[in-house]
Amino acid sequence: MLVGRPVRRREDERILRGEARYLDDVERPGVAHVAFVRSAYAHARARVNKNVAGGALLLLTADDLVGVQSLPVQGAEGVELLGPAHPVLARGEVGYVGQPLAAVVAETRALAEDAAELVEVEYEPLEPVLSPRSAPETLLRFARRTDGVDEAFAAAAHVVSERFELPRLVAAPIEARGAIAEAGPDGTLTVWISAQDPHRQRAGLSHVLGLEDDRIRVIVPEVGGAFGSKGVVCPETCATAVAALRLGRPVKWTEDRFENFLAAYQGRGLDADVELALDAEGRFLALRARLYADLGAYLLPTTAIPPHTAALLMTGCYTIPEAEVELVGARTNKVPTGPYRGAGRPEAAVLVEGIVDRAARELGVDRLELRRRNLIASDAFPYATPLGWTYDSGDYERCLDRAVELLGDVEPGGDDVLSGTGFAMYVERAGGLWESAEVRIEAGGRVVVASGSSPHGQGHATAFGQIVADRLGVDAADVEFVFGDSALVPRGVGTFASRSIAVGGSALARALDELQRRMDETGRRPLAEAAGLRAEARFESPLVFSSGCHAAAVEIDRRTGRLTIVRVVAVDDAGRIVNPLLAEGQVLGGVAQALGECLTEEAVVDENGQPRTATFADYSLLTAAEMPPVATAFVETPTPTNPLGAKGIGEGGAIGTLAAVANAVTDALGGRRIAPPYTERKLWAALH
Amino acid sequence: MTSITVTINGTAYEGDVEPRTLLSDFIRHDCGLTGTHVGCEHGVCGACTVQLDGEPIRSCLMLAVQANGRSLTTVEGLARDGELHPLQAAFRECHALQCGFCTPGFLMSIEPALRSGASLEEPAIRELLAGNLCRCTGYRGIVEAVELVLRDP
Ligand code: FES
Ligand code: FES
Numbered sequence: 001m002l003v004g005r006p007v008r009r010r011e012d013e014r015i016l017r018g019e020a021r022y023l024d025d026v027e028r029p030g031v032a033h034v035a036f037v038r039s040a041y042a043h044a045r046a047r048v049n050k051n052v053a054g055g056a057l058l059l060l061t062a063d064d065l066v067g068v069q070s071l072p073v074q075g076a077e078g079v080e081l082l083g084p085a086h087p088v089l090a091r092g093e094v095g096y097v098g099q100p101l102a103a104v105v106a107e108t109r110a111l112a113e114d115a116a117e118l119v120e121v122e123y124e125p126l127e128p129v130l131s132p133r134s135a136p137e138t139l140l141r142f143a144r145r146t147d148g149v150d151e152a153f154a155a156a157a158h159v160v161s162e163r164f165e166l167p168r169l170v171a172a173p174i175e176a177r178g179a180i181a182e183a184g185p186d187g188t189l190t191v192w193i194s195a196q197d198p199h200r201q202r203a204g205l206s207h208v209l210g211l212e213d214d215r216i217r218v219i220v221p222e223v224g225g226a227f228g229s230k231g232v233v234c235p236e237t238c239a240t241a242v243a244a245l246r247l248g249r250p251v252k253w254t255e256d257r258f259e260n261f262l263a264a265y266q267g268r269g270l271d272a273d274v275e276l277a278l279d280a281e282g283r284f285l286a287l288r289a290r291l292y293a294d295l296g297a298y299l300l301p302t303t304a305i306p307p308h309t310a311a312l313l314m315t316g317c318y319t320i321p322e323a324e325v326e327l328v329g330a331r332t333n334k335v336p337t338g339p340y341r342g343a344g345r346p347e348a349a350v351l352v353e354g355i356v357d358r359a360a361r362e363l364g365v366d367r368l369e370l371r372r373r374n375l376i377a378s379d380a381f382p383y384a385t386p387l388g389w390t391y392d393s394g395d396y397e398r399c400l401d402r403a404v405e406l407l408g409d410v411e412p413g414g415d416d417v418l419s420g421t422g423f424a425m426y427v428e429r430a431g432g433l434w435e436s437a438e439v440r441i442e443a444g445g446r447v448v449v450a451s452g453s454s455p456h457g458q459g460h461a462t463a464f465g466q467i468v469a470d471r472l473g474v475d476a477a478d479v480e481f482v483f484g485d486s487a488l489v490p491r492g493v494g495t496f497a498s499r500s501i502a503v504g505g506s507a508l509a510r511a512l513d514e515l516q517r518r519m520d521e522t523g524r525r526p527l528a529e530a531a532g533l534r535a536e537a538r539f540e541s542p543l544v545f546s547s548g549c550h551a552a553a554v555e556i557d558r559r560t561g562r563l564t565i566v567r568v569v570a571v572d573d574a575g576r577i578v579n580p581l582l583a584e585g586q587v588l589g590g591v592a593q594a595l596g597e598c599l600t601e602e603a604v605v606d607e608n609g610q611p612r613t614a615t616f617a618d619y620s621l622l623t624a625a626e627m628p629p630v631a632t633a634f635v636e637t638p639t640p641t642n643p644l645g646a647k648g649i650g651e652g653g654a655i656g657t658l659a660a661v662a663n664a665v666t667d668a669l670g671g672r673r674i675a676p677p678y679t680e681r682k683l684w685a686a687l688h
Numbered sequence: 689m690t691s692i693t694v695t696i697n698g699t700a701y702e703g704d705v706e707p708r709t710l711l712s713d714f715i716r717h718d719c720g721l722t723g724t725h726v727g728c729e730h731g732v733c734g735a736c737t738v739q740l741d742g743e744p745i746r747s748c749l750m751l752a753v754q755a756n757g758r759s760l761t762t763v764e765g766l767a768r769d770g771e772l773h774p775l776q777a778a779f780r781e782c783h784a785l786q787c788g789f790c791t792p793g794f795l796m797s798i799e800p801a802l803r804s805g806a807s808l809e810e811p812a813i814r815e816l817l818a819g820n821l822c823r824c825t826g827y828r829g830i831v832e833a834v835e836l837v838l839r840d841p
Contacts, residue, residue, distance in 0.1 A: 008780055015788030016776040018723015018763035022789065025722035110708070174727040174735055174789045174823050224725070224789025225823050257728040457787030457824050585783050585825060592826030616732035616821065624817035624827035653826075 002466035002476060003644075006581035009462045010477060011455075020222045023178040023194040028250040031180065032057055034240050035112035035253075037102040037119045038262060039094035042128035042333040042609025046094045048102050049120040056115040058105040058247055060239060062091035068242060071233065072207040073299045076142075076308040083139030083331055086298035088208060088238045093126075095297025096335045097610055098262025103239040105251055128609035132271055132294040132330035139295045140304050140329035142311055146386045152286035152322040156277035160359045164351050165675035167602040168269035168294060170619055171340045175224020176255040177264060179237040181244035190217045191241055194224070196231045197454035198486040204233025204301060205241055220484035223456035227593070228339035229264055230456070232301040236263070261614040266603050267306065267340020269294035270347050274314075274355045282365050284374045286322035289314045289351060295329045296336035303336055304329070309344030309429055312387050316352035317396045317425040317547060318374040323386045333609045341593055341654040345428050349659035353424040354673065357663045361671050368404065371425065372397060378637075389429065391545040392639045393647075396425060399571045399635050403549040406569040406631045410553045418556040418687075420668025423549060424659030430648030431499045431544040431641075436490040437507040439468075439515050440534035445527030447474055449511075450482040450489040453504030458650065459582045460500060464508055466578055467644070471512040474527065490536060499648055501578055503541050506642040510537035513643075544639045546647040548572035550591075550656030554664040561684025565595060565628040565661060572652040573635040576645035580634070583649045587632050590653020596622045598661040602677050692756040696721060697765030705752045712736045714752035715762060723763040723792050727821070734820030737793040738762045744797045763792035766799065774841055775799055778833040786824035794820050798834060808838060 014020050039046060048061045070085035090101045102119055106112040129135045153159060180192040189211065195201045198218035206213040223230065236253055244251040255264075270293055277286040293307040311325040356374075360367035376383050378395040385391065403423060413419045436452040449468060453460060460483065465476035482488050514535035524530040553566040570587050577583045600620045604612040613619035638645025658676065665683075666673045674686050689704040696719060703718040715724050715738065727735035729748045736748040739761040766773045775795055778784070785791045797820055801808070808816065813834045817827060 009783065009785075012780040012785060012788070013772070015785060015791055016763075016772060016779055016795070017767060018721070018792050020788055021722065022725070024716070024726070027720075110706070172823060173787070174733055174821060175725070175787070176727075223787060224727075225787040227823070257730065257733075459786070581783050585786060585829065588826035588828050589786060589824045590826075593823070615730055616728050617730070621821050621823060623814075623819075623821065624831060625811075625814040626818075627814070627827050630826070630828070 002469045003578050007462055007466055007579055009459050010465060011459055011461055022175055022222045022224050023192060024254045026180055026192050026221055028180055028182055031250040031252050032105050032107060032247065033109040033112045033252050034103050034105045034243055035109065035116040036100045036236060037104065037116045037121065039090065039097055039099040039101055041094060041123050041125050042097050043126040044094050045092060045124040045126065046090060046101060047122045049122065055111050056104050056106050058243055059119065060089065060103040060243060062087065062089040065089060065242065067210055069208050069210065071235065072204055072301050074301045074304065076304045078142055078144065079304045079308055080141045081299060081304065082141065083137065083299050086235055086300050086336060088235045096333055098335060100235050100239065103243055105243050105247060109254060128333035130332055130605065130609055132292040132332060135330035135332055137331035138329055139299050139331045142308055142327040143325065144387055145324035146322045149286050149288065149322045149324040153277045156285050157280040158278045158363055159275060160355060160362050161273065161275040162355055162358050162673060164272045164274065164354055166268045166270045166347055166350060167675065168266045168337065169340055169597060169601050170261060170266055170603050171227040171229035171264065172621060173225030173227060173229060176257055176260040177230060177234060178254045179240045180250060180252045181241040182250040183245045183248060188215045189241060189245065190219065192219045192221055193237055194230055195220050196226045196456060198484055199452065199491060200231065201233050202486050205238065208233065208238045209241060218486045220454055226456045227341040228267065228343055231339055257616065258614055261619060262611060263335055265300055265336050265338035267337060267343065268347060269337055270310065272351055274351050276355045276359055278359055282363055282370050282373055284318055284320045287314060287320050288324045291325065291327045293327060293329045294332050294334065296332055296334045298336050300336045300338050302338045306339055306344035310347040312389055313345060313348035313427060313429065314352060315385050315387060316348065317376055317427050319376055321386060325387065334605060341590060342651050345426065345651060345655045346658045349424055349426040349655050350662050353659040353663060357666065368400065368423065371400060389543065391427065392641050393637045394545065394547045394573055395635060395637050396547055399547060399549040399573055400425065402571045402633055402635060403551045403569050406571065406633060407551040407553060413555045416558050418558060418668040420664040421551065421553050422660045422663025422667055423551045424656050424663055425549050426547060426656045426659065428546040428648065428652055428655055429543050430546050431502040431541050433503065434538055434540040435503040435507040436538045437511040438490050438534065438536045439511045441527055441530045441532065443531050445531065447472060447479045447527065448482065449479060449508065451504055451508060452490050453500045454484045458500060463501060463578045463582060464505060467505055467508055468512060471509065472527065501644065501646045502544055502642055502648050503539060505578065505644050505646060506541065507537050507539035509643045510539050511535045541642055544641055544647045546572065546574045546649065546652055548652050548656050550660040552657065552660040552664040554661065554668055556668050556683055558687060561680040561687060563599065563665065563678045563683055565598065567629045567631065568657055570630060570632045570653055570656060571635060572649060573637055574649035574652065575639045575647035576636055577634055578646060583634065584632050586649045587653040588630060590651060591630050591657045592622055592627060594654045594657035595627065597658050598676050598678055600677050690753050692753055694755045695759040697761055707751065707753055709752045710748055711750040711752045711755050712747040715747060721762050721764055725789050725792055727789065734797060735790050735793040737796040737820065739796055739800065742800060744800055763795055766795060774837050775802060778837040782829045782833040782836055784825060784829035784833040790820060790822040794830060802837060
């Protein structure tokens with residue numbers, strides 16, 4: 001059996017030799033380059049002067065986009081969508097600094113950038129809206145409540161409440177975004193995109209351009225990270241496609257880091273009030289939460305998803321019989337938001353685990369004991385939450401026990417140090433929807449797998465290869481994989497929400513089982529006799545819920561306010577693990593992003609809505625020197641909802657750690673909660 | 689346009705470049721050596737690291753014309769006789785890469801330190817890596833890869 005073993009990655013050799021091809025490495029003959037004229041104001045009326053600048057081949061403004069739609073908007077169950085969809089190019093009014101106003105095409109990237117700088121824009125500045133609590137317009141609303149919330153609060157022995165704020169973050173994959181579009185003589189379009197999968201990009205382009213999707217081919221080359229931020233089509237890709245159709249030449253957009261900071265959708269950005277009602281024995285009776293999401297100026301296709309997920313996870317790992325959540329998706333003059341690793345789940349974990357710690361402190365109960373009293377029991381699955389989701393499986397107390405054990409005893413620091421520890425449980429919505437896979441046997445018994453799931457660093461081919469090897473008895477290295485090309489892979493959903501193994505892997509397992517059946521039926525064995533046989537499967541799954549418990553020990557230097565994260569523990573239950581090496585890699589990467597969120601990361605705008613964090617020098621990612629020791633462990637409760645028993649591990653690291661550190665910092669501060677990132681300046685101010 | 693000749697991985701590349709052309713763009717787009725990546729073009733991420741006369745430099749912070757007549761090594765020049773360099777092999781063994789976009793920069797930054805024969809302990813290894821950003825791995829695998837290659841060169 002290879003499943004369950006730490007098989008080394010088959011992807012690595014090409015990458016290590018520098019042979020992997022990312023978007024900007026794709027060269028097309030006769031390619032021209034596009035650069036964007038972007039809004040200099042957060043909120044203004046704007047008019048582009050259409051004198052084509054010297055050397056430009058084409059200038060596109062909103063006026064030139066007749067027949068081109070705004071980007072599509074995807075709802076989420078029960079969400080009322082109120083705000084405007086994101087236009088490809090701004091018409092008349094701009095809503096955030098960096099919003100594309102015009103696209104300029106020239107022979108080289110440098111010339112396109114020169115020409116874009118020469119385009120004149122007349123602005124009439126308007127007052128920017130920056131706070132989600134006081135924003136006059138809403139982009140979306142969502143509310144859900146059970147019937148007995150008010151009674152439960154009225155009857156409660158204790159009610160605790162807390163305000164939580166989480167800043168906006170930038171996903172910042174080291175490869176920024178980009179696209180190359182090329183029109184065929186028959187009006188078809190081929191688009192290479194640095195993306196999480198081809199199919200959602202194609203659907204988006206089809207909607208925007210009014211072109212049937214079978215006339216668009218999307219190819220996803222190797223991708224230098226995404227973390228949610230390359231999940232759906234973006235305005236710049238659409239404009240690049242329009243430019244290629246107009247010019248009849250391939251057009252390339254290679255985003256630079258500055259643009260990525262200004263215009264790639266951001267994550268998090270939440271301000272919330274949470275209340276918890278408890279009985280005299282410390283049992284949770286009811287929870288109320290009002291969430292103000294700082295959504296930015298427009299709805300992108302997936303803007304609704306993270307705050308909706310946060311709202312529905314507000315009962316966490318606990319039995320809380322009554323709950324009420326209200327989500328206000330505020331329209332602000334900032335770049336729009338969308339999924340960033342965790343996408344609503346870290347927010348929910350910070351809120352739920354924060355209010356539980358607060359309750360423990362106010363009631364004078366041990367925080368671990370209070371959790372144990374209220375955790376959903378391991379024999380209670382499937383468990384229907386009051387907010388309407390059904391958790392499939394888990395053993396929350398075992399995760400908690402393991403985290404306590406791994407954190408071990410924490411030595412108190414010296415006199416100049418405030419020490420704190422924190423624990424956080426989490427539940428992660430993962431999987432869901434469907435995925436596809438096709439397996440065929442070619443001459444000589446070579447196995448070819450085409451999957452609708454699409455890699456960008458996770459190691460799909462390695463993990464999927466283990467599944468194929470076990471089921472067909474072949475050497476994993478001999479299996480060929482096809483990913484990421486809408487012309488070559490079956491229609492799929494894509495890689496997000498930690499769903500590739502649970503849903504994509506299960507589709508593959510089903511296709512392999514079907515292939516075996518056909519081989520038996522036709523008596524064609526071994527594989528060398530089976531050339532020409534093929535099988536396809538589509539696997540549909542309800543949501544699955546990974547879970548875990550993270551813990552952290554921290555120290556704050558009283559004199560400077562400097563936070564040291566002494567160590568972090570991550571215990572995650574993602575069901576059956578296909579490859580523990582890769583799974584741990586996902587956890588460590590997620591933990592590192594969460595620690596960045598704790599220590600340094602925050603997308604900041606000034607009082608005029610001008611971004612103050614637009615380079616890696618002012619939005620700093622953690623380096624190897626700043627990473628504390630991280631202990632990881634897995635608890636494996638297999639899900640009954642798919643043949644692999646797998647849930648999802650792509651996001652857990654990013655979910656639990658932020659909440660654990662937030663609780664540890666609050667502990668060190670004696671119960672006072674401040675918003676991350678926990679910079680020296682903020683902590684010093686809190687102490688003095 | 690200025691004519692330049694740069695030796696990369698032992699091969700001479702000639703080109704006509706604008707004076708403002710970055711060395712990273714010359715390597716990638718004029719010479720077609722796309723293993724060197726560009727992550728920020730402002731000198732922070734280290735993805736564009738190559739070696740100039742054996743020393744690691746950020747190719748996005750240098751103009752192509754400044755490299756005229758000099759000798760560069762890029763990630764494509766690391767393997768010997770088709771075999772992965774021990775550092776490359778250690779990266780695979782220790783799961784030191786995910787998306788791989790940062791990887792060539794790390795390899796080119798670390799390799800000179802190995803050549804110098806210095807014996808490094810973990811804090812020093814982490815300092816050595818601190819000039820390069822990786823958004824995927826959390827760095828542990830990279831630290832372990834360096835430890836492995838130091839232990840077992
Ligand atoms: S691209 Fe040169 S340091 Fe980032
Ligand atoms: S492996 Fe993706 S940035 Fe390092």
